Amino acid sequence: KQEVTQIPAALSVPEGENLVLNCSFTDSAIYNLQWFRQDPGKGLTSLLLIQSSQREQTSGRLNASLDKSSGRSTLYIAASQPGDSATYLCAVNWGSNYKLTFGKGTLLTVNP
Amino acid sequence: DAGVIQSPRHEVTEMGQEVTLRCKPISGHNSLFWYRQTMMRGLELLIYFNNNVPIDDSGMPEDRFSAKMPNASFSTLKIQPSEPRDSAVYFCASSLVDRPNQPQHFGDGTRLSIL
Secondary structure, rough: OOOEEOOOOOEEEEEOOOOOEEEEEEOOOOOEEEEEEOOOOOOOOEEEEEEEOEEEEOOOOOEEEEOOOOOEEEEOOOOOOOOHHHEEEEEOOOOOOEEEEEEEEEEEEOOO | OOOOOOOOOEEEEOOOEEEEEEOOOOOOOEEEEEEEEOOOOEEEEEEEEEEOOEEEEOOOOOOEEEEEEOOEEEEEEEEOOOOOOEEEEEEEEOOOOOOOOOOEEEOEEEEEEEE
């Protein structure tokens, strides 16, 4: 069964800290992987999409890496800010070009 | 761009009533997705439309749920009759799947409470 797991479920850090969020998946034959951010009461905002042929993607203070052989992706957030507080979700597309399987997310709190 | 627009934002109704959720995708997107989010199960795909045609409805939980996309700019998800276990946040998303590796864009969701 194709599954996506995110650990930890919640993370609290002081402002300014660099941090890593983890995502693992059971089948390495992925098409792509997306990281989303979800604010309370809001929808999901796509942060980064890593194609199967790529090892990482960067956007500002965010860097997402992909290691298919180990079934893992990480989202690195540099110099965290209180405004980064949100739930971060990882979603994997296993070749259908549309069907995303989501992890349960990591709730990040950045304390001022 | 206005983004994906969903209505209503909140819906509270009694068990047995019909519920209709609405979605307007991003203009130019040819694919639309309905998801349901609960604490227990996370985000689950209910149904996927491509060019207004339902392609995959394997996630629709039971016959009480139905979805339509009469044109490229409008879709509905209907629950009839509604039950308390249908309480969840329902999201609509759209994308351009004809081009590879396109992200899905989500609306703000409808928070549904069935009493």
